[in-house]
Amino acid sequence: MEITFLEAAFGVKKEVTYARAERCDVCKGTGSDKGSGRKLCPTCGGSGQVRRNSGFFSIASTCPSCGGEGEIIEKPCSECRGAGTVRRSRTITITIPAGIEDGKRLSLASQGDAGANGAQDGDLYVFLRVQPHESFERDGKDVYCAIPISMTQAALGADIVVPTLDQKTVRVSIPPGTQNGRVLRLKGEGIPELHSSTRRGDMYLKIVVRIPTRLNAKARELLKELASSNGEESNPRPIPLSELKQ
Ligand SMILES: [Zn+2]
Ligand SMILES: [Zn+2]
The missing domain is CATH 2.60.260.20 (Urease metallochaperone UreE, N-terminal domain)
Structure with a gap:
């Protein structure tokens, strides 16, 4: 988000619109259609792992059908296709604190994607760009x-x-x-x-x-008068450079 120099200096409230995964209202986040539940994964038989033989070895890997959970949704929710979440655009008002600097990041707890299977919601990060000011x-x-x-x-x-x-x-x-x-x-x-x-x-x-x-003409005359009354130096000597650094 881009904000002005003065907004960064004194703080500002800003609306931010973004898309995030929100809990599906139809299935309440379970991903299952109404009345249906979960069933044992037919691919791995509930172990969550599949084994593949490679010569003398048997290599176990995470079951691709159930993602290692051992269960799959019997009949997926038609709204979210079993994901439990749907992507929606939302607008919230965020408070940018006074004194924030260019390139800083604001972190807004629980404003990110909805957590899967009852996990906590993620956070929203807002990266700030401060526009330069004409005079400051x-x-x-x-x-x-x-x-x-x-x-x-x-x-x-x-x-x-x-x-x-x-x-x-x-x-x-x-x-x-x-x-x-x-x-x-x-x-x-x-x-x-x-x-x-x-x-x-x-x-x-x-x-x-x-x-x-x-x-x-008037100003020229006055300055000439000033110059002659000052007795201006026509052969100045260099100033010690240390004087310029003060
Ligand atoms: Zn759903
Ligand atoms: Zn499985």
């Missing part, structure tokens, strides 16, 4: 996104409003002198922890400083 990426319970700011916001600092995972917004203070690529952390704005109602991961904002690509 997760690593466990932490979430990453990229937020663009202008070069003046980066230089002067600014209060910006960014969207959170739960469709709300949060005010973030960009400190003056913020460099491109700086990462800010929003505590508790990540993915809810699986099977916990309170704990959540964090959200990391990677700041992307946008340099203007088109300047009008």
Whole structure:
């Protein structure tokens, strides 16, 4: 089953339709027609095994007629042809817990095929695929996104409003002198922890400083003025690479 990024983050109820073997209502799962029962298997005489001679040896194997049970159905149920089960399509609602990750498997007890001869019903396994999100990426319970700011916001600092995972917004203070690529952390704005109602991961904002690509005359003048008042360096020296890794 495929679910969206946010459905995986916050949990969702989903309908799932699948075919499974269900107990036959007509024979109540016995496989026998009404009023008839089981009789000794004529092939193996009730032993459940057949013997085959091969030279000096006699090899025993499971009886193909009764499958080793020693009995067969006298008159098979017309509904299920003696199987005791019939294949039916069914729809159930499943609860996908908040915080589930891509590729995980949900196991639903007794929602699989009906057990033969009174055995327990099998389980249903649902494999989950989580669609990627346009703006958010997760690593466990932490979430990453990229937020663009202008070069003046980066230089002067600014209060910006960014969207959170739960469709709300949060005010973030960009400190003056913020460099491109700086990462800010929003505590508790990540993915809810699986099977916990309170704990959540964090959200990391990677700041992307946008340099203007088109300047009008006014902006060009202002920037030139700024450049000359700064006395800009025309022969910069390389930055120690260790500085970039901070
Ligand atoms: Zn039946
Ligand atoms: Zn048999």
